[in-house]
Amino acid sequence: MNRHEFQVLSSRDIHVGRVVGLRLDQVSMPGGQTAGREVVEHLGAVAVVALDDEGQVVLIHQYRHPLGHRLWELPAGLLDVDGEDPQVCAARELAEEVSLAADEWATLVEVAASPGxxxxxxxxxxxxxxRAADREDPQGDEEADIVVRRVPLAEALAMVMRGEIINAATVAGILAAYAVETGVATARPADAPWADRPTAFAKRQR
Structure with a gap:
């Protein structure tokens, strides 16, 4: 069976900011029609389920302006250093946000935030x-207001199920970590291939 090939016929920029860009693509649709599709380009990001020897996961409580309140999340950050390996970025964010380093790393999941x-x-x-790692105290923005808390992984899972954790990467990471830690699933190597890593916005900055 032949399936339709969705081709981009034209594209124009609507906005290019510091973290994201917005473009409008004209895309060929089945039946010969053309439709406009707004696309938010993003640098991509990493997040870390950091588990201590007692089985507690490190969470942060951080203000998120689009929602207008603080969310419980994993330590995370943008892939905003050109050429930086994702695991190196994750280690840097773990140190910067919660003053921790880790000796063992694995890949849990990739999360497409909202692929529509x-x-x-x-x-x-x-x-x-x-283990402890040095970090500079944040001087501004939302990170200056971060609260760090360690929660048993099972309790973090319960927080997800109660709707107290809603950040997509955090929800997926906690579910995946629980599956790995209970032997239901196996994590991948830290340097596992990442086929869907975003590249469009990063190319604009080069």
């Missing part, structure tokens, strides 16, 4: 062997 309109994909890592 954005190419943002987040890779979630699993980190074991936690």
């Amino acid at each position: 309109f954005t190419d943002e994909v987040v890779r979630v890592f699993l980190a074991h062997g936690l």
